[in-house]
Amino acid sequence: MSYELIGITVLWTFLYGYLIVASIDFGAGFFAFYARIKKKDHLINDLISRYLSPVWEVTNVFFVFFFVGIVGFFPATAYYYGTALLVPGSVAIILIAIRGSFYAFNNYGSRENTFYLFLYGATGLLIPASLSTALTISEGGFLDEVDGNVVFLAKELFTSPYSWSVVFLSIVSVLFISATFLTYYADRADDQQARKTLRQFALFWSMPTIVASLLVFMSLQMHNPQHYDKAVTDYWWMFGLSLVCFGFASWFIYIEKRYGTAFIMVMLQFFFAFFGYGASHLPYILYPYITLHENVTNETMAFALVVVFILGLLLLIPSLFLLMRLFLFDADYVKGKKK
Amino acid sequence: MELDGVMLSRLLTTMTLMFHIIFATVGVGIPIMIAIAEFIGIKRNDPYYLLLARRWARGYTITVAVGVVTGTAIGLQLSLLWPSFMEVAGQVIALPLFMETFAFFFEAIFLGIYLYTWDRFKGKWTHWLLTIPVMIGSSASALFITTVNAFMNTPQGFELKNGEMINIDPIAAMLNPATPSKVFHVVTTSYMTSAAILAAIAAFAILKGRGGEYEKKALRLTVACTFIFSILTAVAGDVSAKFLAEEQPEKLAAAEWHFETETEADLIFFGTINEETGEVENEIRVPKLLSFLAGNSFQTEVIGLNETPEDERPPLWIHYMFDTMVSIGMFVMAVTMLFVLIDRVKKWNAFNKPLLLAILASGPLSMVAIEAGWILAEVGRQPWILRGYMKVAEAATTSNSVGLTFAMFAVLYLVLGVMAVIVLIRMFKNSPAEAELEKRFPNRG
Numbered sequence: 001m002s003y004e005l006i007g008i009t010v011l012w013t014f015l016y017g018y019l020i021v022a023s024i025d026f027g028a029g030f031f032a033f034y035a036r037i038k039k040k041d042h043l044i045n046d047l048i049s050r051y052l053s054p055v056w057e058v059t060n061v062f063f064v065f066f067f068v069g070i071v072g073f074f075p076a077t078a079y080y081y082g083t084a085l086l087v088p089g090s091v092a093i094i095l096i097a098i099r100g101s102f103y104a105f106n107n108y109g110s111r112e113n114t115f116y117l118f119l120y121g122a123t124g125l126l127i128p129a130s131l132s133t134a135l136t137i138s139e140g141g142f143l144d145e146v147d148g149n150v151v152f153l154a155k156e157l158f159t160s161p162y163s164w165s166v167v168f169l170s171i172v173s174v175l176f177i178s179a180t181f182l183t184y185y186a187d188r189a190d191d192q193q194a195r196k197t198l199r200q201f202a203l204f205w206s207m208p209t210i211v212a213s214l215l216v217f218m219s220l221q222m223h224n225p226q227h228y229d230k231a232v233t234d235y236w237w238m239f240g241l242s243l244v245c246f247g248f249a250s251w252f253i254y255i256e257k258r259y260g261t262a263f264i265m266v267m268l269q270f271f272f273a274f275f276g277y278g279a280s281h282l283p284y285i286l287y288p289y290i291t292l293h294e295n296v297t298n299e300t301m302a303f304a305l306v307v308v309f310i311l312g313l314l315l316l317i318p319s320l321f322l323l324m325r326l327f328l329f330d331a332d333y334v335k336g337k338k339k
Numbered sequence: 340m341e342l343d344g345v346m347l348s349r350l351l352t353t354m355t356l357m358f359h360i361i362f363a364t365v366g367v368g369i370p371i372m373i374a375i376a377e378f379i380g381i382k383r384n385d386p387y388y389l390l391l392a393r394r395w396a397r398g399y400t401i402t403v404a405v406g407v408v409t410g411t412a413i414g415l416q417l418s419l420l421w422p423s424f425m426e427v428a429g430q431v432i433a434l435p436l437f438m439e440t441f442a443f444f445f446e447a448i449f450l451g452i453y454l455y456t457w458d459r460f461k462g463k464w465t466h467w468l469l470t471i472p473v474m475i476g477s478s479a480s481a482l483f484i485t486t487v488n489a490f491m492n493t494p495q496g497f498e499l500k501n502g503e504m505i506n507i508d509p510i511a512a513m514l515n516p517a518t519p520s521k522v523f524h525v526v527t528t529s530y531m532t533s534a535a536i537l538a539a540i541a542a543f544a545i546l547k548g549r550g551g552e553y554e555k556k557a558l559r560l561t562v563a564c565t566f567i568f569s570i571l572t573a574v575a576g577d578v579s580a581k582f583l584a585e586e587q588p589e590k591l592a593a594a595e596w597h598f599e600t601e602t603e604a605d606l607i608f609f610g611t612i613n614e615e616t617g618e619v620e621n622e623i624r625v626p627k628l629l630s631f632l633a634g635n636s637f638q639t640e641v642i643g644l645n646e647t648p649e650d651e652r653p654p655l656w657i658h659y660m661f662d663t664m665v666s667i668g669m670f671v672m673a674v675t676m677l678f679v680l681i682d683r684v685k686k687w688n689a690f691n692k693p694l695l696l697a698i699l700a701s702g703p704l705s706m707v708a709i710e711a712g713w714i715l716a717e718v719g720r721q722p723w724i725l726r727g728y729m730k731v732a733e734a735a736t737t738s739n740s741v742g743l744t745f746a747m748f749a750v751l752y753l754v755l756g757v758m759a760v761i762v763l764i765r766m767f768k769n770s771p772a773e774a775e776l777e778k779r780f781p782n783r784g
Contacts, residue, residue, distance in 0.1 A: 054451035057407055061444045064411055068436050071418055075429025082422030083736055089419050090744045094751050097408035101755055104404030105762045297430055304434050304509045312441040319448045319472075326452060326459075 003302035004292045007073035012278045018062035026124035027178020033121025044194045054327045076295040083150035092130040099123040128170040136163040139224045140287030162219040169212035176205040180266045184259040189334045231280035238276030245269035347741040348420040358752045362406030367481045368533020374470035381463045386780035387556045424734035434509040439483035446476025485525045489517035520582040524575040531568035532705040537561040539702025542695045553772045566675035584633030588642035590719035593653040594661040604629040604641040653721045660715035667708035671701045
């Protein structure tokens with residue numbers, strides 16, 4: 001396997017990891033706020049904060065890891081994306097900053113502040129929307145190169161059906177992923193009422209998720225036919241598997257059984273869709289400016305990065321495992337019996 | 340000063356870094372203090388120290404949160420504001436950037452565990468052991484990110500041929516000449532500043548009349564730590580000066596208003612300069628000390644600023660930053676030493692008002708010194724972003740929205756700064772130490 005393929009696989013995997021953990025976090029923020037204004041917060045908010053408090057910082061690192069990694073492996077991305085994304089990127093940073101710090105202010109500082117919770121909940125839906133801009137831009141058509149300078153075509157982005165369908169998909173899938181995870185978490189906690197509420201959320205958001213996925217496909221066909229063709233001819237089976245996993249997940253949640261399996265199915269659903277999307281996008285990282293093979297970093301650096309990556313994983317995997325054992329799989333902690 | 344894209348990009352980066360540094364500094368130092376306090380608490384079975392560790396850890400969560408989000412901001416801003424620089428940096432120094440995120444990852448995981456497992460383990464030491472990965476993670480991320488900054492000062496590990504990088508050696512780029520002194524200085528000053536801030540809090544409580552056992556123990560511990568770290572800081576500062584004299588003479592020369600290359604060079608303290616004539620006035624001049632500082636001998640030849648082409652000289656006002664940093668360092672060291680000495684003599688009272696006031700001042704002043712030191716280090720390599728290779732103006736973004744972005748971030752930092760202070764004050768005001776001690780350790784003594 002070549003360095004560039006290892007590199008993009010690693011980065012894509014981390015982005016997938018971020019997609020899952022951040023979705024749980026973003027959706028949880030929205031649900032917590034929704035429950036507060038519906039005066040149902042006593043039902044689910046303790047549960048949510050029990051899960052989030054020890055892990056929110058880790059979630060953030062997945063993201064940092066991705067953007068540091070992509071600049072490392074594919075330095076040209078810094079140039080193109082950096083110039084193009086100044087405003088949308090800054091908006092995303094600001095939202096992430098507000099969200100992260102107000103989470104801490106609310107949970108460690110003064111509890112029960114509805115305004116903090118509002119910021120936390122609202123940003124949770126805006127961040128995926130603003131981050132999805134980067135993916136949209138990668139399809140091409142939103143950048144122009146004039147006299148060697150990269151120009152970002154903001155108007156094109158705002159009027160493109162494709163970009164809006166991606167935004168829509170990112171928001172509803174955040175809510176769907178989060179709700180299925182929290183249903184499972186509530187089930188582990190033996191918290192019947194929380195489970196009931198969260199299960200309704202999960203079922204409610206399952207349909208828009210599928211509709212949004214189809215919309216993305218349709219608008220991609222219009223926007224970037226080349227990518228679309230590759231997706232449906234070479235990788236149709238991955239999207240098929242994704243749909244099957246979605247079917248199983250919804251079914252389990254519907255019959256109120258095996259919530260753990262249901263969540264794994266949701267993870268697989270997004271895994272297949274995300275990797276199918278990524279694989280069919282190759283060899284372009286940013287269509288048509290950056291390709292995988294031409295823009296990879298020099299060989300020495302690529303080798304060093306891969307070595308550090310492996311060493312890093314040796315450190316991270318046991319640590320993450322410990323974190324999950326203590327806060328995810330420790331029944332007493334999940335039930336709130338341990339502080 | 341023209342407010343073009345380059346200047347605005349510089350201003351925005353400056354603002355983000357100056358804000359981030361406050362939280363990053365305590366982020367590196369406070370874990371050490373928490374670990375020390377918990378260690379003593381377990382070792383002596385003393386609930387006061389255990390409570391100290393707990394309360395510091397609680398406040399730390401707020402500063403960490405702001406540190407994390409502003410750190411994410413600067414990480415992304417590097418690519419957004421300096422795309423051409425990052426394209427180069429990606430070729431040569433992606434390695435330490437990558438390693439830094441691993442260190443950060445490691446710290447984040449164990450900090451989460453540490454904060455939520457106070458009463459979880461049977462053996463008290465098990466929980467204390469968790470401080471080790473947190474300390475390693477936070478100090479290691481300081482180390483790695485500092486190597487990146489060091490690289491920008493003394494780039495090596497690549498060759499530039501027709502605008503292309505060849506013969507890249509990532510390890511050599513990381514271990515460039517500036518790395519040892521910079522890392523040493525950054526880490527020691529972070530420890531010192533964090534300890535000084537915690538000491539200032541304890542001194543403040545005592546000045547406000549809450550001078551119980553808890554506050555006194557806190558003050559003794561933090562002041563002693565500040566003193567030790569300030570000695571290390573001074574050593575690190577000396578190492579840095581020698582490094583500058585050797586590798587980056589124009590920075591030292593501008594900081595010291597030293598124009599002619601000569602042996603037996605004088606050290607200039609304070610003073611003002613007439614930029615037109617290069618005439619220094621009102622200064623305190625210590626004969627031959629600069630030579631000594633540069634190479635441990637009065638005969639050391641110190642290279643003057645006149646050797647550097649005019650368009651490659653850093654601005655002369657960095658001298659004031661140098662003065663600020665050094666005098667604060669000296670002040671903090673003197674105050675903490677005085678406290679430690681007086682406290683050792685039984686019949687003297689170390690907890691007197693003037694001394695407490697001086698300790699109170701040491702905390703914020705140390706942070707001012709950190710900022711001044713970084714301004715000195717960064718402005719001191721102007722006009723380069725990559726010294727000798729790439730000027731700042733060539734690296735900035737060509738986007739015309741930097742002004743808007745600057746305004747958005749200014750508002751963000753204002754809100755975050757104010758909120759962090761309010762939340763921290765409220766957090767401790769609502770739960771006094773004595774009450775918490777009673778609640779948590781009802782059977783003490």
